[in-house]
Amino acid sequence: MTLTRRDQRYGAQVAGVWTSVLGRVRRSWDGLDSWRDADVARFQRQALPVILGGQRTIAALTASYLESLYQELGEQPPRRPLDMDRVTGRSLRDVDPADVYRRPFVTAWSSLADDEPLDVALDHGARRLETILKTDLQLARTHTVREVAADMPRFTYTVRELQGEYDCALCIVASTQRYHKRNLAPIHPGCDCIVKTVTADYDPGQIIDEARLEQLHRVVEEATGQSDRGARAIDYRKIIVANDHGEIGPVLGFAGQRFTGPDDIPLPT
């Protein structure tokens, strides 16, 4: 797994968008002086344009990244411009973003109803906000890959490149596999992997380096309560699967894990 200079440049550009959008949205949340039902709309007036703008920037960066990969094959990139409405905003979850970005408030209110102090309740709300937002920024990327790759006949599969800045232990296994380009690349909340398109003969390989394997052991141990340090990487392919999540599509998780709500997936830590 080696990132080319192009991968690194694109990865750094997207990471910059994440940092800026996460920071601005978090400041809008923290800057509310009350978090009642009446404050939801005020928060959304500030945050939703920032979030949509971030998704659009990531979509544009991703489209030009894929175009440069395609040109490297000596091919002409597609002439059809990317339809932003298909890869951002409501299209990502098929749910109105106003409903999605009300959920952090619901989390805070239910913590208060459980007699948590206000600061703890707000912290729970802020964490849910962060999870939702990171997921949406990554969905803008995966939806763009699917949309743009549809017009690039030389590409057949998608693969992922780990960036390592955020926790993507589940993606260590996923990075040894390829997925058909017509399917959304499976993600998990917090996933910031680069998703790239490749030709049919590209082999992502099965090699997992020692440091990443150790990280994977730890996550599997936390999630399943068992570890098998002698296990070969191939065994993990049976533990880590892509579950279909009704709202956000394929989500990497552990075999047997079930979702009960729209985004009740814990962030791996």
Ligand SMILES: [Zn+2]
């Ligand atoms: Zn990832």
